[in-house]
Amino acid sequence: MRTVGVEEELLLVDPRTGEPLALSAAVMSAASREGNGKDGPAAGALESELKCEQVEFATRPVLGMGELAEEIVRWRAEAARHAADAGGALAALATSPLPVTPSTMPGERYGWVSRQFGLTAREQLTCGCHVHVSVASDDEGVGVLDRIRPWLPVLTALSANSPFWQGQDSEYAGYRSRVWNRLPSAGPTELFGSAENYHRQVRDMIATGVLRDTGMIYFDARLSATYPTVEIRVADVCLEPGTPVLLAALCRALVETAARERRAGRPPAPVGVGMLRLAAWRAARSGLDGPLLDPRDMSPAAPEAVLDVLVEHVRDALDDHGDLDLVREGLAHLLAHGNGARIQRRLLRTTGDLGAMVAECARLTVARTL
Helix, strand or coil: CCCEEEEEEEEEECCCCCCECCCHHHHHHHHHHHHCCCCCCCHHHEEECCECCEEEEECCCECCHHHHHHHHHHHHHHHHHHHHHCCCEEECCCCCCCCCCCCECCCHHHHHHHHHHHHHHHCCCCCEEEEEEECCCHHHHHHHHHHHHHHHHHHHHHHCCECEECCEECCCCECHHHHHCCCCCCECCCCCCCHHHHHHHHHHHHHCCCCCCHHHCCECEEECCCCCEEEEEEEECCCCCHHHHHHHHHHHHHHHHHHHHHHCCCCCCCCCHHHHHHHHHHHHHHCCCCCEECCCCCCEECHHHHHHHHHHHCHHHHHHHCCHHHHHHHHHHHHHHCCHHHHHHHHHHHHCCHHHHHHHHHHHHCCCCC
């Protein structure tokens, strides 16, 4: 069975006003001090990110979704505890609902990003969820990348958790992806065909000088530069801790299904990048509250129908992993109760105040119910 791991980026906010706070350095310092000489989770699993108003954690690679759920709950709680000690709170929101002028973390690399990308980098306070799934080789990994492309917008839709931007309703369910895709290497990719072609394109992109290194290859899905994994990067960070577990189960099933298709000699679907961009836009706009594009033929369809198509596509892998019931139940919960975008809008109608809404989202971030 393939291992799976999750990286989550999370907002640091004022627990009273909901405004983002530049507390990353304080949180990282506290985590580092506590980790020295103690058993238990390594301090290195909490990391800083581009902006001082966010923090990131990475789970261990695990086999079971129950293990992954425990990791996510534990690391969210750890980060929230350190945020509280610094006078803040942790919120699993993919964009800040309140207006913010974010500050960039110090360091040579972050400074380079700010100089190179200008306003795009200065505004880039967004929080994603990245899922790593193990692959046997770069050749298998690229075969997977070529075959999962049409399915990735569905993951954007189910994870959508960024309806607000700079104090306004964006009218999108997942506006984070629209902000993220301003970066020059972000978005869907053409078919690579082989690991050799993949690595050649990466080298050619870096050689232009537009990008600094392989860490700035921001494809929707890529070969990890650090681990023997495919890294799927299209999802918003999810509000409730059960949703990234659902997302990880689907990602692993997509990878396994694609790998089996490759071994069977089935070619990837020849969908163009232009059509993939339309599917990604549609997913960000609609979330689970409007039409999506069916990955099989890119025709518009109801979200419930598209989710059924996704489950059917990966059913054998889900069944083999023991994840089929978990995925069915998780998707039924999302359709009935809403993803993060729907919950945020519902909370705003209830509270009438963005700050109060963020405070409630901070509570949901560390809820232990999965």
